Amino acid sequence: MPRKIFLIQVILILIFATNIWAQNADEGYQALRNGDYKTALSIFEPLAAQNNTGAQAGLATMYYEGLGVQKDEKRAVALAKKAAKKESALAQFILYDAYENGKGIAKDEDKAFDWLQTSAENGYPQAQITIAKMFFLKKDYYRSFNWAQIAAKRNVASAMTLAGNHYALGAGVPQDNAQAYQWYKRAAEYGDAEGQYWLAEMYYTGRGVPKDPVTGKKWMTESARQDFDLAKKWLKQSAK
Numbered sequence: 001m002p003r004k005i006f007l008i009q010v011i012l013i014l015i016f017a018t019n020i021w022a023q024n025a026d027e028g029y030q031a032l033r034n035g036d037y038k039t040a041l042s043i044f045e046p047l048a049a050q051n052n053t054g055a056q057a058g059l060a061t062m063y064y065e066g067l068g069v070q071k072d073e074k075r076a077v078a079l080a081k082k083a084a085k086k087e088s089a090l091a092q093f094i095l096y097d098a099y100e101n102g103k104g105i106a107k108d109e110d111k112a113f114d115w116l117q118t119s120a121e122n123g124y125p126q127a128q129i130t131i132a133k134m135f136f137l138k139k140d141y142y143r144s145f146n147w148a149q150i151a152a153k154r155n156v157a158s159a160m161t162l163a164g165n166h167y168a169l170g171a172g173v174p175q176d177n178a179q180a181y182q183w184y185k186r187a188a189e190y191g192d193a194e195g196q197y198w199l200a201e202m203y204y205t206g207r208g209v210p211k212d213p214v215t216g217k218k219w220m221t222e223s224a225r226q227d228f229d230l231a232k233k234w235l236k237q238s239a240k
Contacts, residue, residue, distance in 0.1 A: 025054030032058060037068020048079065056083035057091040064094055064104070073104025084115070089124035092116075096127065120147065125154040132162055141172025152183075157192035160184075164198060177208025188219055196223035197231045 028043035041062065047055030056079045062069050064076035077098050083091035092115050098105050099112035116134075119127035132147035145166045151159030164183030167176045181202055187195025196219045202208050203216030223231035 024052060025058055028055060028058050032062070032067065037062065041068055051082070053083045053086040053088050053091075056080075057088040057094070060091055060094050064098075073098065075104075077104040084118075087122060089119045089122035089127065092119035092122065093124050093127045096130075120150075125151050125156045125159075128154070129156050129159045129162070132159060136162065136165070136171070139171075141166065145172045152186075155190065157187045157190035157195060160187035160190065161192050161195035161198065164195065168198070177202070181208040188222070191226075193223045193226035193228035193231070196220070196226075197228050197234075200231070200234075 025044065025047055028040045028047070031037070031039035031043065040058065044055040044059040044062070048059045060076045060079035060083060061067065062076075063072045063079065065071065076094065080088075080091040080094040080098070084095055096112050096116040096119060097103065099108045099115060101107065116127055116131055120131045128147050128151035132144050132151060135141070135144035135147065145163065148159045148162040148166065152163055160183050164180045164187060165171065166173050167183060168180035169175065173179075181199070184195050184199040184202065188199045200216045200219035200223060203212045203219065205211070217235075220231050220234055224235050
């Protein structure tokens with residue numbers, strides 16, 4: 001999985017959708033999303049000192065990723081632990097990544113999974129799609145599909161693609177190209193590069209949908225623009 005888990009234009013938008021922090025920290029998150037780290041820091045620091053859960057999680061995010069401050073993973077983990085105990089799903093996800101990768105704390109895969117599951121259960125979309133992909137790789141397709149559906153309801157585009165993969169492969173659900181097409185189409189429209197690739201592949205090959213090379217090329221190009229390797233290779237080969 002990508003090491004950068006808090007891409008401002010993607011993940012923080014999802015964070016706002018979950019409403020998982022104290023209301024007083026909202027302005028700090030808005031500033032963080034806008035890249036105004038100085039303002040975010042000025043809001044989070046005094047609130048975190050007052051044990052505001054949302055501010056602790058926000059400040060942990062900043063130190064964990066080095067957003068407007070010098071990266072300090074140990075300090076981030078300490079802040080995340082405080083917020084995680086008070087049911088901050090964001091802080092719990094930080095602890096998952098920290099334990100999973102040994103960042104700011106000793107690597108511990110068991111603890112990492114426990115925090116990931118807790119974060120997912122508390123509604124954090126990035127945790128939900130992460131655990132869905134984890135179960136898929138372990139061929140635990142029932143739980144994978146369940147979590148993918150939950151994340152997809154939160155408009156996580158990559159979760160829609162994963163659901164499509166389940167139907168395309170018949171993994172834990174009856175194989176159904178028509179259902180796969182519907183999930184890939186939703187994912188593509190939400191901007192997921194992998195979903196765009198598989199949707200394009202279906203149009204090119206006529207799998208689950210009438211052949212339409214023009215529409216296929218459109219979606220393959222969109223996927224390639226996002227640097228999705230399979231899409232770039234497809235377009236390069238088709239140009240020969």
